[in-house]
Amino acid sequence: xxxxxxxxxxxxxxxxxxxxxxxxxxxxxxxxxxxxxxxxxxxxxxxxxxxxxxxxxxxxxxxxxxxxxxxxxxxxxxxxxxxxxxxxxxxxxxxxxxxxxxxxxxxxxxxxxxxxxxxxxxxxxxxxxxxxxxxxxxxxxxxxxxxxxxxxxxxxxxxxxxxxxxxxxxxxxxxxxxxxxxxxxxxxxxxxxxxxxxxxxxxxxxxxxxxxxxxxxxxxxxxxxxxxxxxxxxxxxxxxxxxxxxxxxxxxxxxxxxxxxxxxxxxxxxxxxxxxxxxxxxxxxxxxxxxxxxxxxxxxxxxxxxx
Amino acid sequence: xxxxxxxxxxxxxxxxxxxxxxxxxxxxxxxxxxxxxxxxxxxxxxxxxxxxxxxxxxxxxxxxxxxxxxxxxxxxxxxxxxxxxxxxxxxxxxxxxxxxxxxxxxxxxxxxxxxxxxxxxxxxxxxxxxxxxxxxxxxxxxxxxxxxxxxxxxxxxxxxxxxxxxxxxxxxxxxxxxxxxxxxxxxxxxxxxxxxxxxxxxxxxxxxxxxxxxxxxxxxxxxxxxxxxxxxxxxxxxxxxxxxxxxxxxxxxxxxxxxxxxxxxxxxxxxxxxxxxxxxxxxxxxxxxxxxxxxxxxxxxxxx
Numbered sequence: 001x002x003x004x005x006x007x008x009x010x011x012x013x014x015x016x017x018x019x020x021x022x023x024x025x026x027x028x029x030x031x032x033x034x035x036x037x038x039x040x041x042x043x044x045x046x047x048x049x050x051x052x053x054x055x056x057x058x059x060x061x062x063x064x065x066x067x068x069x070x071x072x073x074x075x076x077x078x079x080x081x082x083x084x085x086x087x088x089x090x091x092x093x094x095x096x097x098x099x100x101x102x103x104x105x106x107x108x109x110x111x112x113x114x115x116x117x118x119x120x121x122x123x124x125x126x127x128x129x130x131x132x133x134x135x136x137x138x139x140x141x142x143x144x145x146x147x148x149x150x151x152x153x154x155x156x157x158x159x160x161x162x163x164x165x166x167x168x169x170x171x172x173x174x175x176x177x178x179x180x181x182x183x184x185x186x187x188x189x190x191x192x193x194x195x196x197x198x199x200x201x202x203x204x205x206x207x208x209x210x211x212x213x214x215x216x217x218x219x220x221x222x223x224x225x226x227x228x229x230x231x232x233x234x235x236x237x238x239x240x241x242x243x244x245x246x247x248x249x250x251x252x253x254x255x256x257x258x259x260x261x262x263x264x265x266x267x268x269x270x271x272x273x274x275x276x277x278x279x280x281x282x283x284x285x286x287x288x289x290x291x292x293x294x295x296x297x298x299x300x301x302x303x304x305x306x307x
Numbered sequence: 308x309x310x311x312x313x314x315x316x317x318x319x320x321x322x323x324x325x326x327x328x329x330x331x332x333x334x335x336x337x338x339x340x341x342x343x344x345x346x347x348x349x350x351x352x353x354x355x356x357x358x359x360x361x362x363x364x365x366x367x368x369x370x371x372x373x374x375x376x377x378x379x380x381x382x383x384x385x386x387x388x389x390x391x392x393x394x395x396x397x398x399x400x401x402x403x404x405x406x407x408x409x410x411x412x413x414x415x416x417x418x419x420x421x422x423x424x425x426x427x428x429x430x431x432x433x434x435x436x437x438x439x440x441x442x443x444x445x446x447x448x449x450x451x452x453x454x455x456x457x458x459x460x461x462x463x464x465x466x467x468x469x470x471x472x473x474x475x476x477x478x479x480x481x482x483x484x485x486x487x488x489x490x491x492x493x494x495x496x497x498x499x500x501x502x503x504x505x506x507x508x509x510x511x512x513x514x515x516x517x518x519x520x521x522x523x524x525x526x527x528x529x530x531x532x533x534x535x536x537x538x539x540x541x542x543x544x545x546x547x548x549x550x551x552x553x554x555x556x557x558x559x560x561x562x563x564x565x566x567x568x569x570x571x572x573x574x575x576x577x578x579x580x581x582x583x584x585x586x587x588x589x590x591x592x593x594x595x596x597x598x599x600x601x602x603x604x605x606x607x608x609x610x611x
Contacts, residue, residue, distance in 0.1 A: 002434035007350045008441060010424060013400045017372075019347050024405060028380040061360060141361030175366050196365055198372035200562075216373075219366065220561050230522040240525060244563035251381075251562075260562075 021182070022205050022214065032256020033201060033306045040252035040290035041245070042259045042299045045100055046194065046217055047091060047266065048171070049117070051107040051134040052080045060142075063135040064174040065224060065265075080267045084114060087270015092124075094275060098282040103296040105131035105171040105194070108155040111162040118162045127295035129169030130159050130190070136173075143178045152184040169296050171195065171217065182207040192300050200248075201259055202303040213300050215261075222263040227274075238277040242284045249288060257306070259299060260285070314472060314486065314495050315505070316605050324600045326491060326547035328592070332582035333543025334536070335589045336575060338391050339484065339508060339553045340382060341461075341515075342408060343426040344398040345371040354431035355466065371426075371557050375401075378556025379408055385569050387415070389576045394586040396422040396461045396484065396553070399445040402452035409452055418585040419453050420484075421445040421475075423463025430466040438468055442478050458587040459484060461508065472496075476503040482590035484508035490539065490548045492593040494602050502594050506586050507549040511535070514558040514568075528559075529567035536575050543580070549589060550575075 012018035035042050054077045056067040065080070067073035095102050104121055106128055111118045121128060132139070133155045139148055159167045168191040172181065175195045182205060185193055192202070192213035197220075205214040219225050221244055226237045245260055252258040262281075269278045285291055294302070328335050347368050349357045358364035386393055395412055397419050402409050412419065423430075424445060430438055446457040460475045461484040472483055476497040483495060486505040497503045510516050512535060517523045523531070532552060539548045559568050576583060 001432060002437055003352065003432045004350075007352065007428070007433075008437055008444075009350070010400060012346070013403050013424075015406070016404060018344075018404070025376065026380055026407065027377045029407070141363055176360060177363060177365050179363055196369045198369035198376055200373075200377050216369075218561075219370070221563060232522070232524050236524050240563040243525065243566055244561070247562040247566055 020206060022203055027200060028255060033303060035257045035292045036302055039292035040257060041249050041292065042257065043100065043285060043291050043293040044259060044261045044296050044299055045102045046261065046263045046296065047102050047104050048131055048263065049084055049088065049104055049106045049110055049266070050080060050131060051110040051113065052077065053134055053136050056136045060140055061138065063138065065228065066135055083265060083267025083270050084110065084117060087266030088117065090270045090275045091266050091278065094279050094282060097279065098286045100282055100286065100293045101126065101295055103127045103129060105129050106159060107131050107134045108158040109134040111159055115162065122163050127297050128159065128163045128165055128167060129171060129296060130155050130167055131171045132173040138174055138176050139172050139178050139181045140176050141178050145180055148178055148180060149184055152188050156188050168192065169194065175219065182212055183209045186210050186212050192296065194296070202300055215296055215300060217263050218261045221261070223268045224265050228268060234274050234277045238280045241281045245285050249290065309469070315488065315493050316609055318493065318605050318608065323546060324604050326597050328547045328582045330582065331580065333547060333580045334539050335547065335549045335582045335584055337394055337551050337584055337586055337589060338386060339396050339551055339586065340393045341396040341422060341553060341555045342379065342398065342401055343371060343374065343422065344401045344404055346425050346427040349425065349427035352429045352431055355429050357427040374555055374557030374560070375405055375408065378560030381560040381565055382554060382556050383411060385565060385572065389572050391572065391576065391583055392417050392585055394418040394420060394459070396420060397449065398422055398424065398426050399448040400424050402448055413453055418587050419449045419455050419457065420459030420461070420586060421449060421457050422461045426464050429464055430462055430468050430471065433468065435470060438471065439474050442474050446478050458482060458590060459506070461485060472503065473498045476501045481594060482506045482586060484586065492549060492589065494598060494605065502598055504590055504593055504598065506589050508551045508553055512551065513553040515555050518558050525564040526567045529571040532571035533574050540578060
């Protein structure tokens with residue numbers, strides 16, 4: 001018994017990362033970031049508006065929070081639809097009540113299907129970023145390049161037409177990428193992507209088509225992750241987000257600007273028994289003067305200016 | 308395959324020879340930060356997949372990379388505050404990739420021990436020569452970059468063979484963290500007959516097991532740590548015990564988790580009869596002061 005000898009060879013064992021996408025650096029070692037008006041913490045509330053097709057193929061892996069039963073999975077289809085019909089309007093009220101500026105990551109297929117909702121968001125003046133074609137159209141390693149190129153192009157085209165916005169941000173379905181995704185995004189005019197969760201501030205990411213900004217959208221602090229994957233209670237969700245905010249807000253006092261990236265889903269937090277916890281969290285965060293609630297694009301711009 | 312790993316004998320917790328830790332401490336308390344490097348596109352091991360999604364699995368990779376970019380410094384500041392020196396379970400390739408982290412640990416006189424080369428290279432399927440080469444590589448790397456002799460071992464990604472302990476003992480190691488059978492150190496059989504022991508490294512207190520496997524809430528983790536400590540501190544009056552908290556920068560250092568952990572650390576280090584130490588110091592003390600008596604007791608009870 002033995003493994004192939006190459007298993008004990010380590011071709012990337014040298015300084016920095018084992019790839020050339022970004023430089024190795026520790027958050028605490030970087031030049032402190034100053035947010036506009038001397039604010040300590042940038043609050044990025046990212047609302048995913050997702051379309052999960054009933055005829056899910058689940059290839060090469062099932063979308064996070066997708067269909068789970070045999071066809072037709074009316075149960076999960078409609079639970080996710082609830083967010084786009086009902087939950088979103090509760091979320092919007094909560095944002096307005098606490099003067100929080102959300103960013104919406106939208107499945108392009110949703111924009112085609114529900115123009116009312118898109119018009120509503122556009123009229124509010126909120127930033128819309130692309131969330132892929134739909135949740136069952138993942139980007140993944142080994143994907144046919146032409147197929148993926150078409151997916152990126154038609155997603156952005158559809159959303160740009162539907163919103164009239166330049167749409168310069170991107171969140172992949174299930175935060176999954178192929179090795180070509182960053183190049184395709186740059187080639188299609190995307191300036192930042194939210195899929196890499198290895199940091200708490202934006203950082204520069206290299207592609208063969210030019211640089212793009214990585215905007216880490218925390219999975220650990222996501223409503224779906226805490227309540228749906230970990231099955232923690234609504235109260236626990238609120239406690240965890242408040243603890244995270246308190247810690248980052250204090251750390252920002254010593255080390256320079258911090259970013260709290262909250263990924264939320266109206267199908268999760270928009271339920272009547274959960275919306276109060278979103279309100280509780282937003283009330284807690286916005287009670288501090290040093291909080292800057294901004295869109296993802298504005299946070300990226302401010303971060304770039306601080307470099 | 309064997310029915311029993313053959314690494315230790317059954318040895319009941321009651322009526323053992325008394326362990327008295329330095330200064331009469333009841334609990335030897337150590338914290339083991341796992342400082343790991345996961346590869347984006349590792350060589351394929353036919354016995355275990357590195358990532359659930361096709362390469363690049365940026366969620367899995369990014370989760371771990373967060374530990375080095377963000378988590379490590381946050382954890383280090385917290386341990387510094389309570390005078391705790393870490394005993395690092397190290398992916399030794401990190402010496403090459405991220406020497407800044409190694410330097411900060413050296414400045415604090417933290418212990419380095421082997422957790423393999425990368426946490427994406429598994430022992431499964433290796434020949435004896437290959438596993439020996441991997442172990443020797445790690446031992447040499449630690450010595451070259453830190454000047455320390457590698458005393459402890461936690462197999463990479465907890466992947467073992469039947470002879471892992473034998474090989475590590477032959478490479479100069481004196482303790483393993485891979486066995487979870489006890490709250491005290493215990494002798495471990497190795498084929499060379501060297502004095503080699505298990506130092507308790509609690510998987511139950513391990514933040515990755517807590518957060519990823521058991522999906523525990525952060526504040527509850529803090530309560531679990533305190534409860535674990537309270538009982539060991541009580542029992543340690545009669546016979547010294549070990550408490551370990553294994554950590555990962557990509558788990559406990561998230562902003563919604565670190566405060567609850569810090570409160571537990573403050574609680575433990577606020578007790579007088581706690582020996583705040585490292586894995587190596589526990590192992591050396593035990594081998595020097597307790598090992599022979601333990602072996603005699605185990606032998607006598609086995610014969611009885």
